[in-house]
Amino acid sequence: MELRMRAKKIALPTFAALTALVIGAASASAADLPPVVKDGKISYVLTHRLWTVQSNDEKTECPKGMNTGPREQFHQLFPDDGKQRTVVDTYLKREAEQALPSKDSYDPFPYLEAQGPIVHGMNLDGKVKKSDFGDEEGHKGIDNQMYRAIGCIINFRGPSINPIWWYENEYVRRYVANRLMIEISGVDSLENDDDVTVKSYRGMDELLIDAVGDATGQVITPGGTQRIDERWGKMFQATWKAKIVNGVLITEATDATIPIFGRYLTTAVLPIRGMRFELKLTPQRANGVIAGYTDIEGFQRYINQSWPQHYHSNGEMPTISMFHAIDRLADGYPDPKTKKMTAISSAMDVKMTQVFIVPAEKPQPLAALTDRQQAAAQPAK
Amino acid sequence: MRLLGNIRKGIAVVALLSVAGSFAAAQTVQKYRPPVADLEISMNEPMPPGFGVQQTDVDGPVFTDARGMTIYDWPFRNQELGDPGDHKDNASKCTDVKTTVTSGSAEIYPAGYILPDLDIRPSCTQAWPPVLASADAKPVGKWTISERPDGKKQWAYEGMPLYTSNLDTKPGQVNGGMRRPILDGQPPPFRFPVGPPALTPPAFSVKSIATGRVLMNAGGLVVYSFEGDRPNVSNCKGECLKEWVPVLAAATAQAQGEWGVIERAPGVKQWTFRSMPVYTYILDKKRGIVGARGTSLMANDMPGWHPVYTQKWPDPPKELTVQDSHIGQVMADKNGMTLYTYLCADDAWDQLSCDHPTQTQTYRLAICGKGSADTCNKIFPYAVAPKDATTNNLLWGVAWINPKTGRLAKADDPGAIHVWTFRERPIYTHGSDKKPGDARGDSWGEENGLRNGYHAMWIRDDFFGLAS
Numbered sequence: 047m048e049l050r051m052r053a054k055k056i057a058l059p060t061f062a063a064l065t066a067l068v069i070g071a072a073s074a075s076a077a078d079l080p081p082v083v084k085d086g087k088i089s090y091v092l093t094h095r096l097w098t099v100q101s102n103d104e105k106t107e108c109p110k111g112m113n114t115g116p117r118e119q120f121h122q123l124f125p126d127d128g129k130q131r132t133v134v135d136t137y138l139k140r141e142a143e144q145a146l147p148s149k150d151s152y153d154p155f156p157y158l159e160a161q162g163p164i165v166h167g168m169n170l171d172g173k174v175k176k177s178d179f180g181d182e183e184g185h186k187g188i189d190n191q192m193y194r195a196i197g198c199i200i201n202f203r204g205p206s207i208n209p210i211w212w213y214e215n216e217y218v219r220r221y222v223a224n225r226l227m228i229e230i231s232g233v234d235s236l237e238n239d240d241d242v243t244v245k246s247y248r249g250m251d252e253l254l255i256d257a258v259g260d261a262t263g264q265v266i267t268p269g270g271t272q273r274i275d276e277r278w279g280k281m282f283q284a285t286w287k288a289k290i291v292n293g294v295l296i297t298e299a300t301d302a303t304i305p306i307f308g309r310y311l312t313t314a315v316l317p318i319r320g321m322r323f324e325l326k327l328t329p330q331r332a333n334g335v336i337a338g339y340t341d342i343e344g345f346q347r348y349i350n351q352s353w354p355q356h357y358h359s360n361g362e363m364p365t366i367s368m369f370h371a372i373d374r375l376a377d378g379y380p381d382p383k384t385k386k387m388t389a390i391s392s393a394m395d396v397k398m399t400q401v402f403i404v405p406a407e408k409p410q411p412l413a414a415l416t417d418r419q420q421a422a423a424q425p426a427k
Numbered sequence: 428m429r430l431l432g433n434i435r436k437g438i439a440v441v442a443l444l445s446v447a448g449s450f451a452a453a454q455t456v457q458k459y460r461p462p463v464a465d466l467e468i469s470m471n472e473p474m475p476p477g478f479g480v481q482q483t484d485v486d487g488p489v490f491t492d493a494r495g496m497t498i499y500d501w502p503f504r505n506q507e508l509g510d511p512g513d514h515k516d517n518a519s520k521c522t523d524v525k526t527t528v529t530s531g532s533a534e535i536y537p538a539g540y541i542l543p544d545l546d547i548r549p550s551c552t553q554a555w556p557p558v559l560a561s562a563d564a565k566p567v568g569k570w571t572i573s574e575r576p577d578g579k580k581q582w583a584y585e586g587m588p589l590y591t592s593n594l595d596t597k598p599g600q601v602n603g604g605m606r607r608p609i610l611d612g613q614p615p616p617f618r619f620p621v622g623p624p625a626l627t628p629p630a631f632s633v634k635s636i637a638t639g640r641v642l643m644n645a646g647g648l649v650v651y652s653f654e655g656d657r658p659n660v661s662n663c664k665g666e667c668l669k670e671w672v673p674v675l676a677a678a679t680a681q682a683q684g685e686w687g688v689i690e691r692a693p694g695v696k697q698w699t700f701r702s703m704p705v706y707t708y709i710l711d712k713k714r715g716i717v718g719a720r721g722t723s724l725m726a727n728d729m730p731g732w733h734p735v736y737t738q739k740w741p742d743p744p745k746e747l748t749v750q751d752s753h754i755g756q757v758m759a760d761k762n763g764m765t766l767y768t769y770l771c772a773d774d775a776w777d778q779l780s781c782d783h784p785t786q787t788q789t790y791r792l793a794i795c796g797k798g799s800a801d802t803c804n805k806i807f808p809y810a811v812a813p814k815d816a817t818t819n820n821l822l823w824g825v826a827w828i829n830p831k832t833g834r835l836a837k838a839d840d841p842g843a844i845h846v847w848t849f850r851e852r853p854i855y856t857h858g859s860d861k862k863p864g865d866a867r868g869d870s871w872g873e874e875n876g877l878r879n880g881y882h883a884m885w886i887r888d889d890f891f892g893l894a895s
Contacts (some may be wrong), residue, residue: 103458116535117535120535126537130541131540131541132540132541132542132543133529133773133774133789134543134789134793135537135538137540137542138789138790138793138794139793139797141793141794141872142793142796142797142872145794145871145872145880146797146806191575218849222890223890223891225756276821277751278751278753278889279753281753282753289852305753307890307891309875311891312869312870312875313753313754313869313891316872323553329751343859351870351871352870352875352878354873354874354875354877355873355874356535359535376648417459
């Protein structure tokens with residue numbers, strides 16, 4: 047029964063997708079455009095998102111090992127030595143310092159920054175600096191201080207029973223609230239086009255999941271449909287000027303906010319200053335990197351308000367120390383008054399799947415109620 | 428409309444007289460009448476002498492003791508390192524012992540730390556007086572008698588020991604807890620009001636959400652009514668049926684109480700509630716994801732359509748507003764700034780609450796101000812009410828607060844401020860919110876605010892069911 051229902055669920059959108067493919071084939075104007083590009087537009091939905099953290103050379107990246115988490119730090123601060131301690135002086139104090147991060151928070155612990163020279167990302171400032179990284183393709187000047195800050199934390203790297211990185215990526219797919227989409231318009235070619243426009247939206251629908259799936263059961267099938275969340279999702283809408291070079295979409299920088307809802311029942315979002323996309327495009331997929339300067343306060347809220355303390359501990363994420371590291375390594379958008387950096391260069395590996403964006407139905411305006419009622423009152427034919 | 432209401436009540440009485448067994452309306456003397464148009468009717472269950480059923484603003488009918496005070500239970504909940512709370516058919520764990528140290532059951536921290544403000548911390552039974560039974564009390568229906576650790580007899584309902592709350596001082600209050608479902612994750616084991624089931628046909632249930640007691644169909648979808656219908660006549664036909672699904676009744680279904688059955692077409696019957704045909708909305712979803720607890724309310728402001736409540740919450744004060752935000756709608760102050768409630772339970776084995784102004788403020792001042800009231804009042808300022816503001820119900824209210832201590836004050840106390848309250852707890856705005864719809868303080872605090880922290884007052888959430 048379950049299988050039959052699943053097959054039915056898949057069959058309808060697949061039929062829609064095939065129909066759209068046929069229609070798309072008939073209407074594509076440029077000879078080299080795939081049929082999914084309709085009216086010069088192609089859209090993708092986010093199906094995978096991880097902070098860029100290399101994980102194939104731990105000895106180089108984290109030569110002193112991984113950071114220890116809040117549980118270990120707590121036991122170091124307050125050892126089981128028979129002393130009678132109070133809630134106020136121990137864990138309430140630590141929780142308060144985590145909730146309200148400041149450079150004055152007590153933090154005697156050494157912090158292990160990532161040391162490796164290679165990481166994904168983008169050259170955000172156009173410079174090649176000593177603090178920058180390179181990438182595996184030989185690019186220099188990669189700005190990704192977030193990697194330096196979080197690259198030796200199990201929660202972002204693994205292995206762990208309950209790492210945040212695994213859940214976050216799962217929740218990209220599972221939670222509609224995280225349904226980030228881009229629409230590329232003005233597309234004359236998916237190979238080379240020097241002037242396209244990218245718009246981001248939040249979608250409102252479940253993903254189209256392949257009937258067979260891969261080992262994780264998470265193959266997202268191209269050709270699904272998504273309605274735009276025009277009502278609640280306005281904050282996730284942004285526009286970029288962009289070009290396509292040898293099949294890679296490269297956008298300019300725009301301030302944007304992405305949904306990054308962590309554990310269920312939490313509502314954090316993440317502002318990224320000067321956010322950019324660099325995505326290898328195919329008619330079915332758009333894989334690559336989102337980069338920009340992550341707002342520090344936004345990052346703190348996302349960590350504190352998306353993930354409860356036991357996730358911080360299970361993934362050995364020393365939150366107070368990590369906030370200090372991010373504050374220390376922040377390298378973008380200085381506050382005009384204090385000159386203190388308010389954002390940190392960062393990047394996320396992303397995978398997106400082609401999707402057809404359809405307009406959302408809007409609630410009928412009140413003025414139309416009478417007509418609506420009249421129409422509804424007509425006998426069924 | 429009032430006439431219709433009287434007719435409905437008349438129907439209910441007829442139903443009571445005509446239907447035997449469990450499908451009958453409760454009869455009870457109300458000591459408080461929520462100021463709403465319609466009240467939920469509950470099943471008439473046998474009760475021991477001295478107990479009653481009382482309407483509440485939040486949770487509809489609840490059981491009360493002889494004073495009219497709401498009765499609660501305390502179901503256990505698995506925590507990281509323990510399971511505080513009562514187990515069904517077992518003796519109460521709430522005793523006269525005054526706890527002084529943490530239990531280590533819920534957090535990453537070991538047990539044995541000294542709890543704050545012990546001078547005002549009650550014992551479990553002072554906070555939650557057990558509902559005691561006389562030596563000769565006899566079980567009645569779902570009501571049984573359990574033996575407390577000290578040998579006294581205590582009433583239990585469906586196997587769970589019963590209590591009242593020292594935070595309730597008037598009939599109709601539910602200051603000790605609400606019936607809304609437990610938040611997932613690692614929240615403390617809250618106490619819940621206990622009440623009789625709502626009077627519904629088996630195909631329906633009633634659920635407490637952030638706006639009232641909403642009616643749901645057997646599939647867990649919210650039920651709506653249509654302004655275009657007339658009493659006992661459905662005008663939703665043709666195009667209308669592309670979006671709206673009539674809740675059909677079995678051929679054998681019978682009208683009972685507020686429930687009726689109409690025939691849409693020969694042999695096709697549809698349920699009505701309070702004379703209006705009921706539907707579900709095709710885009711609503713019952714949340715299937717882990718952690719999402721409610722159904723969506725996608726059509727709650729669709730013109731001409733209304734969710735069907737057995738009983739709505741009283742209207743909030745007119746000075747408060749509703750704002751659109753990034754997951755739905757949220758309560759806000761007159762300037763549109765999102766309102767927050769504060770939730771707290773300590774880590775002692777008896778899991779006493781710490782979010783009421785008569786209780787310790789140490790936890791709150793820590794999580795919003797590192798112990799500083801001044802900082803706290805900037806991070807989460809009190810939602811200030813006009814000095815002459817009043818309310819007409821037990822859900823929304825006002826109180827004078829000493830902002831330096833967070834405790835209750837008198838109007839003429841120096842520095843006292845007049846604040847809005849929700850279930851007698853102050854409500855707050857958040858200093859980082861800059862414009863209407865911002866909710867940056869949501870899920871703030873320990874365990875995403877479930878144990879010691881703040882939550883936005885969501886009244887609609889299309890994604891996670893935070894309002895349902």
